[in-house]
Amino acid sequence: MSKKNWPLWEIFVRSKNGLEHRHVGSLHAADSEMALENARDVYTRRNEGVSIWVVESINITASNPENNGELFEPAHDKVYRHPTFYDLPDEVKHM
Amino acid sequence: MKENLYNYILGIADNSLILGQRMGELCGHGPSLETDIACTNISLDLFGQVRSYFQYAAKIAGDNRTEDDIAMLRKEREYKNVLLVEQPNTNFAYTIGRQFLFDVYHLAFLSELQNSQDLTLSAIANKCIKEVSYHERFSSDWVKRLGDGTEESNQKMQDAINDLWTYTDELFHQTEADKMMVSEGIGVDVTKLKDGFYERVNTLLAEANLQIPESKWFQKGGKEGIHTEHLGYLLSELQYMQRTYPNMEW
Numbered sequence: 206m207s208k209k210n211w212p213l214w215e216i217f218v219r220s221k222n223g224l225e226h227r228h229v230g231s232l233h234a235a236d237s238e239m240a241l242e243n244a245r246d247v248y249t250r251r252n253e254g255v256s257i258w259v260v261e262s263i264n265i266t267a268s269n270p271e272n273n274g275e276l277f278e279p280a281h282d283k284v285y286r287h288p289t290f291y292d293l294p295d296e297v298k299h300m
Numbered sequence: 301m302k303e304n305l306y307n308y309i310l311g312i313a314d315n316s317l318i319l320g321q322r323m324g325e326l327c328g329h330g331p332s333l334e335t336d337i338a339c340t341n342i343s344l345d346l347f348g349q350v351r352s353y354f355q356y357a358a359k360i361a362g363d364n365r366t367e368d369d370i371a372m373l374r375k376e377r378e379y380k381n382v383l384l385v386e387q388p389n390t391n392f393a394y395t396i397g398r399q400f401l402f403d404v405y406h407l408a409f410l411s412e413l414q415n416s417q418d419l420t421l422s423a424i425a426n427k428c429i430k431e432v433s434y435h436e437r438f439s440s441d442w443v444k445r446l447g448d449g450t451e452e453s454n455q456k457m458q459d460a461i462n463d464l465w466t467y468t469d470e471l472f473h474q475t476e477a478d479k480m481m482v483s484e485g486i487g488v489d490v491t492k493l494k495d496g497f498y499e500r501v502n503t504l505l506a507e508a509n510l511q512i513p514e515s516k517w518f519q520k521g522g523k524e525g526i527h528t529e530h531l532g533y534l535l536s537e538l539q540y541m542q543r544t545y546p547n548m549e550w
Contacts, residue, residue: 232334242438243334246341
């Protein structure tokens with residue numbers, strides 16, 4: 206039996222209001238509506254979310270691991286780009 | 301013991317129990333990972349509902365019987381589910397067709413049961429209705445996909461609807477317990493749900509590019525314990541552990 210797979214979709218779930226949507230995984234579906242329903246069943250059945258985004262994987266442009274050198278390594282030795290050189294007042298929490 | 305109320309609750313719960321078992325059969329056997337999980341979720345929702353009903357029924361019975369005794373230790377003729385829900389998973393179109401026909405009924409039924417004078421039943425209905433709304437959305441969506449899909453999927457969906465159609469009328473039959481409970485303001489008058497059911501189903505079948513079956517010959521008997529040959533096989537699997545190892549617990 207020939208088996209054609211449905212397109213792949215990337216699933217993003219917002220766990221509660223105020224937080225961002227986070228990538229939780231991927232699944233197969235024939236269209237966006239089915240992707241939402243499948244995502245509901247596969248990724249939110251244990252009360253994980255309040256909102257779902259689905260994006261067809263084919264629409265995602267990813268960086269090439271071969272380019273990691275030029276893309277990311279220059280940042281390795283530039284610690285001063287982190288805002289860690291300030292004295293924080295004691296009143297400021299959660300930084 | 302309130303015999304009529306007890307029987308009435310079993311009449312509601314057995315539909316969910318038997319359909320839950322049918323959907324559970326697809327665990328690990330669904331047509332794709334995603335639909336496999338969806339069908340199993342529906343099964344678990346239905347079993348959850350059954351527990352609420354049977355816990356209440358066990359309380360009404362007032363002897364030492366438990367929810368598990370009611371679910372697992374009755375004989376075939378003592379199950380009061382409609383014939384529709386015991387029909388087998390012949391293929392995915394049958395699974396979806398059976399689910400869709402039952403969901404449309406179930407949603408309308410729970411919507412009315414919310415107004416029951418019995419506060420436990422109305423609370424259970426209120427809790428279940430969100431789950432069942434989703435079931436109806438899932439199954440009607442799939443009826444449209446298969447009906448309005450390829451020539452082959454359309455044919456399979458049509459065959460399933462044609463075969464299952466004969467079990468639809470029984471949903472609106474009343475047992476003696478039903479009539480008593482309706483007169484006491486506890487039960488739902490299912491005869492009043494019939495027109496709305498066929499209206500919703502027929503609209504969706506048309507939308508799904510499917511023919512509405514013309515047959516006017518309907519099967520009945522499930523509500524009185526007279527079942528099709530499929531129920532016995534289902535029960536032997538459902539009850540196997542309790543029959544083989546009585547009082548076994550997880």
